Amino acid sequence: xxxxxxxxxxxxxxxxxxxxxxxxxxxxxxxxxxxxxxxxxxxxxxxxxxxxxxxxxxxxxxxxxxxxxxxxxxxxxxxxxxxxxxxxxxxxxxxxxxxxxxxxxxxxxxxxxxxxxxxxxxxxxxxxxxxxxxxxxxxxxxxxxxxxxxxxxxxxxxxxxxxxxxxxxxxxxxxxxxxxxxxxxxxxxxxxxxxxxxxxxxxxxxxxxxxxxxxxxxxxxxxxxxxxxxxxxxxxxxxxxxxxxxxxxxxxxxxxxxxxxxxxxxxxxxxxxxxxxxxxxxxxxxxxxxxxxxxxxxxxxxxxxxxxxxxxx
Amino acid sequence: xxxxxxxxxxxxxxxxxxxxxxxxxxxxxxxxxxxxxxxxxxxxxxxxxxxxxxxxxxxxxxxxxxxxxxxxxxxxxxxxxxxxxxxxxxxxxxxxxxxxxxxxxxxxxxxxxxxxxxxxxxxxxxxxxxxxxxxxxxxxxxxxxxxxxxxxxxxxxxxxxxxxxxxxxxxxxxxxxxxxxxxxxxxxxxxxxxxxxxxxxxxxxxxxxxxxxxxxxxxxxxxxxxxxxxxxxxxxxxxxxxxxxxxxxxxxxxxxxxxxxxxxxxxxxxxxxxxxxxxxxxxxxxxxxxxxxxxxxxxxxxxxxxxxxxxxxxxxxxxxxxxxxxxxxxxxxxxxxxxxxxxxxxxxxxxxxxxxxxxxxxxxxxxxxxxxxxxxxxxxxxxxxxxxxxxxxxxxxxxxxxxxxxxxxxxxxxxxxxxxxxxxxxxxxxxxxxxxxxxxxxxxxxxxxxxxxxxxxxxxxxxxxxxxxxxxxxxxxxxxxxxxxxxxxxxxxxxxxxxxxxxxxxxxxxxxxxxxxxxxxxxxxxxxxxxxxxxxxxxxxxxxxxxxxxxxxxxxxxxxxxxxxxxxxxxxxxxxxxxxxxxxxxxxxxxxxxxxxxxxxxxxxxxxxxxxxxxxxxxxxxx
Numbered sequence: 050x051x052x053x054x055x056x057x058x059x060x061x062x063x064x065x066x067x068x069x070x071x072x073x074x075x076x077x078x079x080x081x082x083x084x085x086x087x088x089x090x091x092x093x094x095x096x097x098x099x100x101x102x103x104x105x106x107x108x109x110x111x112x113x114x115x116x117x118x119x120x121x122x123x124x125x126x127x128x129x130x131x132x133x134x135x136x137x138x139x140x141x142x143x144x145x146x147x148x149x150x151x152x153x154x155x156x157x158x159x160x161x162x163x164x165x166x167x168x169x170x171x172x173x174x175x176x177x178x179x180x181x182x183x184x185x186x187x188x189x190x191x192x193x194x195x196x197x198x199x200x201x202x203x204x205x206x207x208x209x210x211x212x213x214x215x216x217x218x219x220x221x222x223x224x225x226x227x228x229x230x231x232x233x234x235x236x237x238x239x240x241x242x243x244x245x246x247x248x249x250x251x252x253x254x255x256x257x258x259x260x261x262x263x264x265x266x267x268x269x270x271x272x273x274x275x276x277x278x279x280x281x282x283x284x285x286x287x288x289x290x291x292x293x294x295x296x297x298x299x300x301x302x303x304x305x306x307x308x309x310x311x312x313x314x315x316x317x318x319x320x321x322x323x324x325x326x327x328x329x330x331x332x333x334x335x336x337x338x339x340x341x342x343x344x345x346x347x348x349x350x351x352x353x354x355x356x357x358x359x360x361x362x
Numbered sequence: 363x364x365x366x367x368x369x370x371x372x373x374x375x376x377x378x379x380x381x382x383x384x385x386x387x388x389x390x391x392x393x394x395x396x397x398x399x400x401x402x403x404x405x406x407x408x409x410x411x412x413x414x415x416x417x418x419x420x421x422x423x424x425x426x427x428x429x430x431x432x433x434x435x436x437x438x439x440x441x442x443x444x445x446x447x448x449x450x451x452x453x454x455x456x457x458x459x460x461x462x463x464x465x466x467x468x469x470x471x472x473x474x475x476x477x478x479x480x481x482x483x484x485x486x487x488x489x490x491x492x493x494x495x496x497x498x499x500x501x502x503x504x505x506x507x508x509x510x511x512x513x514x515x516x517x518x519x520x521x522x523x524x525x526x527x528x529x530x531x532x533x534x535x536x537x538x539x540x541x542x543x544x545x546x547x548x549x550x551x552x553x554x555x556x557x558x559x560x561x562x563x564x565x566x567x568x569x570x571x572x573x574x575x576x577x578x579x580x581x582x583x584x585x586x587x588x589x590x591x592x593x594x595x596x597x598x599x600x601x602x603x604x605x606x607x608x609x610x611x612x613x614x615x616x617x618x619x620x621x622x623x624x625x626x627x628x629x630x631x632x633x634x635x636x637x638x639x640x641x642x643x644x645x646x647x648x649x650x651x652x653x654x655x656x657x658x659x660x661x662x663x664x665x666x667x668x669x670x671x672x673x674x675x676x677x678x679x680x681x682x683x684x685x686x687x688x689x690x691x692x693x694x695x696x697x698x699x700x701x702x703x704x705x706x707x708x709x710x711x712x713x714x715x716x717x718x719x720x721x722x723x724x725x726x727x728x729x730x731x732x733x734x735x736x737x738x739x740x741x742x743x744x745x746x747x748x749x750x751x752x753x754x755x756x757x758x759x760x761x762x763x764x765x766x767x768x769x770x771x772x773x774x775x776x777x778x779x780x781x782x783x784x785x786x787x788x789x790x791x792x793x794x795x796x797x798x799x800x801x802x803x804x805x806x807x808x809x810x811x812x813x814x815x816x817x818x819x820x821x822x823x824x825x826x827x828x829x830x831x832x833x834x835x836x837x838x839x840x841x842x843x844x845x846x847x848x849x850x851x852x853x854x855x856x857x858x859x860x861x862x863x864x865x866x867x868x869x870x871x872x873x874x875x876x877x878x879x880x881x882x883x884x885x886x887x888x889x890x891x892x893x894x895x896x897x898x899x900x901x902x903x904x905x906x907x908x909x910x911x912x913x914x915x916x917x918x919x920x921x922x923x924x925x926x927x928x929x930x931x932x933x934x935x936x937x938x939x940x941x942x943x944x945x946x947x948x949x950x951x952x953x954x955x956x957x958x959x960x961x962x963x964x965x966x967x968x969x970x971x972x973x974x975x976x977x978x979x980x981x982x983x984x985x
Contacts, residue, residue, distance in 0.1 A: 272386040
């Protein structure tokens, strides 16, 4: 006679389940290593050929190695995406597979179309599906890295690295009197110089000064603009001509793509490097730090996956 | 006395003048050059061709940094680079929403929420989850309220959409320097039937944007897109503003702008008003051709400048399959037809659904925002020929494609707010690449001497409306002032300045006419396509004050300015010339250069700018 407790039916159920689990899953077995990722000769040849088509020459050994490595990484990420079942769940992949099936003339509901496509291994060969799954895995592996505070040392390192990019160029605020090359021909420059005798500082009435010359669609009283902005509006000669002008004095002729100008620099803001704690700078540096963390996390995760799939870094 | 009820312009000037933030603030407005149509590696059709530029790279490129273009060498460095000679002032990266992963949260293993019961439901029963999520979104703050700066949304959304928002936030200059503005945006990639293009770019005004982009998969037609954006953005998200810009009407086979709504229902006043509010702009030019007008049968035979950069087919199906190829025609839905249809609908409903200004863009799939120079076109790199194929040895793309155009915007300063307000009021124009400056005002009575007046802009605003505006209740012929200045750095001199008018008269009869108001169409200028040497003279500046001699009472009309450069070499002719092709010597026609000598090849281009129209609307008492 079994003890009363052992005759309790739910226990039989649990024990039976446990037995089945042990028999079927054999948990003492280690997880089998995944099939290593390697490139077939056909893929290698394809990489070589598409490089040659793009550049008109065969890739060097180093270039070929880089192409192959990228291809291997893509394959690793693709395999991982399949393990996570992204190919069944991602709406873009599903849509693409269903679309492919409809091109084959199959009128199926999406679920069925997707399953049929997967059974045909369509997801392995469709470039869009492949690229999508690789991209999803990249995002997944970088995910979460940007959380957490950005530290002062991180910020300072980024500030040092981005110094040149953060530098704000000099800017000029100008009043200009225009002498049209089109209207005045070769005398435009002389006319601009001659106007200097009638131009004074401070300017009593800008309209009177402007009326000494010709109308200019780009405007006569210009807001603070950088050399790049001035060059886009007046041409490169104008910016180099401006270099010879002192602020607060009328200066002529300054040549442009449109003729000559008498120019008064009303304000010159010199080039400057904004401080690390100016809000706009800080915001951009923090974004950079977070992105860098994501890139690092992705690289590390990819490194682990490479060894999992037997790919040599 | 002439009387016009002039609205909006003076008011808008006063309103914006109240809040300058930028060093370049100008109450009479500066012109800014940008690109609101840019794809990066987040668009799969770009990534599958090995475009590696991310949104951040596209923004940096637009600001003047060099950009790597595939192929890449052994150290991952790009073998080709591209750099803008002149940085842009603003850009929106517009990757395809359909490929951004709308339900990223539930799809990414390890991400927050992946194991939540909602996501389990989503993965097991997607259809049920669609309703569940939408119900939740409309009831709960959790999915709806992102806060005024969109901060909460940035936390909630993940993956590509977050990357797009972060890149835009980072590129947008918030200090007083105001050198560059960005917009969070995406492309809604809809189509009908056999590849009839319905694509739109959705541009958001600020950082507050829906948790995920509303895609074609979610919506199916443009009406539902606007309804979803009205709900998820305008209604439920404080500070969220949006507008949509349809593009490539030339590939829509007439389906983008019909006399009925996109879902087949007739327009009523409310539907017309909603469309006009949702879509204030029309992208008139990009890589895949221009969409202004055609001289084809029932087109505009009187306008010899119509077939500019036109594609020889009118749908994606026609692009890809020769047996489905149909040439563009009067009912393809090009700008002029659409504007005319708008006037007809306005007569019937009191509201014009197609009151659209114009804007240009590139549609680059290389992340190369605003790379519009004919000198170095590296190809579309997306839906066209892959940019990586055969670059050094032939034409980098289909010969009918081109480097596209620019979006030009008149705004008080280079800030998101000022630019977005300008897009809304249609104070924009498009160019086919060069940075031509173009002003266009319409009013009751501008003095004939305005072209010689240095105060043209202030008097233009004071006496009427700028491009994109509307004049109502005219009791005499309206007067327009159009003024253009050639590109200061590159491009040919200006040849002529035109005003294009379209109208329907009191009986509803349509008409269209082009007036040359300055310059000389017969100036004899040309270009030698073999050397790309330009010949003949043109103008630096063109200007005219013009009163419409064909005006009649009770006419509804639109007017836009068009300015043309002297002819110059098209990008394809430059490649052909640089490769030494001489069509009379077959030995010089190398592989990939056959198109140089085909009958369809257009070696010349007359670069140009088109202003947004000014409308002459009948007063509220009109029938």
